[in-house]
Amino acid sequence: MLKIAVVDDEKHALERFETVAGEMESISICGLFDDHEEFLSYVKKEQMDIVFLDIEMPGTNGMELAEELLNWKPELGIVFVTAYNQYAVEAFELNAVDYILKPITKARLEKTLSRIVIRKPLQETTVKKAFIQCFKRFECRIDGEVCSLQNNSKVKELLAFLVDRGGASATWEQITECLWQDADYEKAHNNLYITTYRLRKWLTEIGLSHIFECKRNNYRVIPSAFDCDLYEMQQAEKIRNLERLNSFYTGEYLEEEGYEWAYPKQAEWARKMQKYGIL
Known part of the structure; x- marks a missing residue:
């Protein structure tokens, strides 16, 4: 019942x-x-x-x-x-x-x-550890299996946007300016509500609801709750571990996604890889 x-x-x-x-x-x-x-x-x-x-x-x-x-x-x-x-x-x-x-x-x-x-x-209640890939293509994998988001392009982009921020909160204004820059205020606001619900449902179904958080209209992911090639490369760069950088660099940052908001970081990582002799 x-x-x-x-x-x-x-x-x-x-x-x-x-x-x-x-x-x-x-x-x-x-x-x-x-x-x-x-x-x-x-x-x-x-x-x-x-x-x-x-x-x-x-x-x-x-x-x-x-x-x-x-x-x-x-x-x-x-x-x-x-x-x-x-x-x-x-x-x-x-x-x-x-x-x-x-x-x-x-x-x-x-x-x-x-x-x-x-x-x-x-719905899955067991806490799982996921790997999120940002270089070349954006993917979420559990135990090596890709959790498909092919029919949810804006859900995928929202998750990528939040992962890109590395745990820093994003307001709805910051999100809509990047994901729905051409929409008017009301439509952008509704689009965000719809997309966050779809994201939360998808994460709940695959057992990863714990990686997403929303408080007082501020949205973020929790980096400690999943592994990510972006975060691994950021850490490897800090200690100048070029072997580790090379192992995670599978292509340009979000290369296959075409997100305009990601272009500056994509260019930045390309310059770094050239500097370290990886490209």
């Missing part, structure tokens, strides 16, 4: 959810909350499988609240609930986080629950 919680500032919406969900034997409602602070206090102490979040609530934003939740419990299934059919609906429907329009119906709720049940076995 799935344990779920619902957060919505509208009491009538909570009552409707309780009525609809009360007809379903596969779920158990562990809490209905019209105050997000009360919910945050609850979720820190209790276990649950799914949280249904209203997007627009006084004093908070459901997307921001979801990010905070997933920092504590990356295995949570987050479902957005809203009365507004904005252009992001289609994107959310296609990605990890479900998106339901009010009023909720039993059929739509069953569809959401079936998706989460199907995904649940894919």
Whole structure:
């Protein structure tokens, strides 16, 4: 049985959810909350499988609240609930986080629950150590096997951007200026939310949710949680270990990805490799 919680500032919406969900034997409602602070206090102490979040609530934003939740419990299934059919609906429907329009119906709720049940076995709770490659191509490997991101180009680029920063936090403005420089403010902001959710879902599915962190709209990776050729080469350069530099240099920095923001570092490493006689 799935344990779920619902957060919505509208009491009538909570009552409707309780009525609809009360007809379903596969779920158990562990809490209905019209105050997000009360919910945050609850979720820190209790276990649950799914949280249904209203997007627009006084004093908070459901997307921001979801990010905070997933920092504590990356295995949570987050479902957005809203009365507004904005252009992001289609994107959310296609990605990890479900998106339901009010009023909720039993059929739509069953569809959401079936998706989460199907995904649940894919989630990995064992902490794994990954190797992230940045030279020549950007890849993430576990036990030598490549974890494919071929159909998620912006998720891949976001992860590469954060790895490039070596653990330093990036604000959403810094990220969107590099990844969506031609998009307007609202679209860039929505693109980032969608992409961070997709990244978090992918990392959770392959058992690497612990390498990604978001706090107060600042995003970063945790370098100590994975191995990386970039970090190995930076360390090798500090101690002038040319043999180690040569062993990790498989091609130019992010050579095959074509990320404009990476060109300065790509040129810098090319100059260094020429200086050390490796190129």
